[in-house]
Amino acid sequence: MRIKTTHVGSLPRSALIADLLFGAEKGLVFEPAAYDRAMNEATSAIVAKQRAAGVDIPSDGETSKISYATYIKDRLSGFAGDSPRSPPQDLEDFPSFLQKLAKAGGTPQYRRPRCVGPIAVKSLEPLHKDIAAMQAGLAASGYSEGFMNSASPGVIALFQPSDHHATLDAYLADLAEAMRAEYEAIVAAGLILQIDAPDLGLGRHMMYKDLDEAGFLKRVAVHIEALNHALRNVPRERVRMHICWGNYEGPHTRDIMLRTVLPEVVKAKPGALLFEASNPRHAHEWTAWRDMKVPDDLVLIPGCLDSTTNFVEHPELVAQRLERFVSIVGAERVIAGTDCGFSTFAGFGVVDPEIVWAKLGALAEGAAIASRG
Secondary structure, eight states: OOOOBOOOSOOOOOHHHHHHHHHHHTTOOOOHHHHHHHHHHHHHHHHHHHHHHTOSSOOOTTTTOSBTTGGGGGTEEEEESOOOOOOOHHHHTSHHHHHHHHHTTOSOOSOOOEEEEEEEEOOOHHHHHHHHHHHHHHHHHTOSOOEEEEEOHHHHHHHSOBSSOSSHHHHHHHHHHHHHHHHHHHHHTTOEEEEEOGGGTGGGGTTTTTSOHHHHHHHHHHHHHHHHHHTTTSOGGGEEEEOOSOSSOSOOTTOOOHHHHHHHHTTSSOSEEEEOOSSTTTGGGHHHHHTSOOOTTOEEEEBOSOTTOOOOOOHHHHHHHHHHHHHHHOGGGBOBBOSSOSOSBTTBOSSOHHHHHHHHHHHHHHHHHHHHO
């Protein structure tokens, strides 16, 4: 049984694409056909690079998006202005390091429009353009499958709070119903839908800093209920979900343990789960899977590469990490993945772009070793 390879989604954008994205964000006017052509060409190029690196299940690299959550402002009505930045709790514990990160460009400068009115689908045209570009890229590189990222209701609420809703639960419910159209369109196009849901991990030390663990788990249940409602028409096997504790180098001493949150997370509808399993704060947590009854049809996509360092993992190490999970659920239910995306937002990534591709090559080599047993 050959173990396939994939990743979380975001890949380094070229300088041209980053300039176009931030120019559009600032309201600069571009000739629409030329702008779309640049995005299409960049998408095909990023898919081709994944093929060359040995990635079996590729994405569009999130080419057309500045970030994995704020892009929704172009697709949903009810969002305007900006939202205040709130650093993760662990970085607040180390203010000198927080200041260092900010000076290095780690604090996003793009807008995070908050909810100021009723939410509805404004336009799915940007989504359909992304889908068409992805399909063309897959065909050109000889792929038969690929995935497309989409933000969870919870992560949208995490970064972009609402001034319009009386309660957070009402906001999550409206987001779920509005995002449903995007989720269903991605699957209808024949792509695998990936739900990005850092709110189920990162949310503990950002969105719900004032809650204890029991209180946070109650909120996780609400987030998952909203997500499952949005996915009600999507087959379980056509959707996967990514959870993480924040794609930044830092102490991560406030991260909730996977073992603690996992019983709630596995109640989510997606049939595959991508999670951190290689960085120094979470590599040991493979035992959480060993010690629980894993749902019989759940596919595990452990992170075998750290997305915040320029170390290129040795393929033997990748294989060892995979073998842990193969011993739990079998090779047919394991896909080699990454801890998180390699470009948290366009124009910023701590891993050098050339090293990203070397890392993904090591992932493919390691998966081949683990497949041979």
